[in-house]
Amino acid sequence: MDRPLIAVTTSRRSGWRIFPLVALNVWLAGGRSVRWDTARPPDLDRVDGLIVGGGDDISPDLYGMSVVTSARLDPDRDALEHRLVTGALNRNMPILGICRGSQMLNIALGGTLHQDAYGFFTTSREFRTILPRKRVTLCPGTRLHEIAGNAPMMVNALHSQAVADLGENLRVAALDEGGMIQGIERISDPFALGVQWHPEHLFYASRQRAIFAALVSAARARRQDRSQTAAVDADMDLGATPEDIAPAGATTDRE
Template sequence: MQSPRPLIGVTVSRRSGWRIFPLVAFNVWMAGGRALRWQAGREADIDSVDGIIIGGGDDISPDLYGGRIVTSARLDPGRDALERGLVLAAFERSKPVLGICRGSQMLNIALGGTLHQDAYATYAASNHMRTVLPRKTVCIEPGTRLAGLAGAGPMKVNALHTQAVDRLGAGLRAAAHDTGGMVQAIERVEEPFALGVQWHPEHLFYARRQMGIFRALIAAAKARREHVAQLPGIDALR
């Protein structure tokens, strides 16, 4: 018998996945789903899940988008290949995608976008901090799906990234920026549902606005399982 909880494949780093995955899985469970851990070197069957989360971690190689390498980058080509393939396969099968930090960047790259390798060199006015605590302010764009899910007012989030979205991929729009203008969230404008956030909502599970992000993914995964449109159900969560 099929579980009433949608199954979500979650990609993690080989280095830090052992401590990150349980936290992501907890958020998925709280939102009504269940999680399956994926990492480079292990089988990741897109057909076995109802949706995917591309998790945070290592920098993404500029080879994927024609950028230049920086000496501080920590790369994992195997993970890059796995996640890019999963995002494209998810869209081919109309399965929803949530990108977290690195995952948001991978979502953008898979759809033909590019990154700023050293985001804070480009956005000097952005508040450069590295903390899992909600101390960074992001401004959500009015009228976006993220605004409907998490509220339109300024939001306090955490920040652990060094890269950020530059040119947007096909079918994506910017859904949030920080106070210095750096893109902090992106979203797909058409089916299937896809959202990428530059912060780590899994660390902020106690915040209602952050849980709305995971609830949206699970709602989309349920719709995909039932072969109905995903976005109307997500918009009804508002």
């Protein structure tokens, strides 16, 4: 199989342990991965898709605000990922944002963040664990709803910030029980999806692997100069599962 090449951004500090999990999910979905961080000069023209991974909070300087709560920041990574997301969008390249990456997707498109998400959404339950303890609802009519199914989903949660004002051409794709945004997506090409949780840690669940499968499907469509969102929609409309999209031999146990 001709596997699309997906760039994965990581922290220089923790990327060594996060990247293998993301790369595993991309491989199961039919792609292959390369790791990028601030120590590695990136070249968007050599990849087919982009995953912006999780990590430290994003500086409010990027969306015109000042720091209102304590946070661990990485300005060099902020600048790199903002440039990469903007460059990917300009190249019609599909993007998956994971946790921090979802927030960066929103900021790059002109949106803002709640710096203290749980201080604002006081009825949202705060969990800081890689275990699936947080309940989210996928919004009907969204692409994420088509990709991962209509049942409520149990996910993990490690974030302190969350999307506030939506960026251009984005819509809400998932919410938690307190109304905090947990998923966002572009309405049209290029395919771009952001999830506030960490699906790479939940690789045993087919609904989570389907998120990576959708990105790889979009990357393959871009290679073939086809509509990415239409390609992903067609996979879902035809009842495609991760077994259909991923290489033979990949496991697909349900949640």
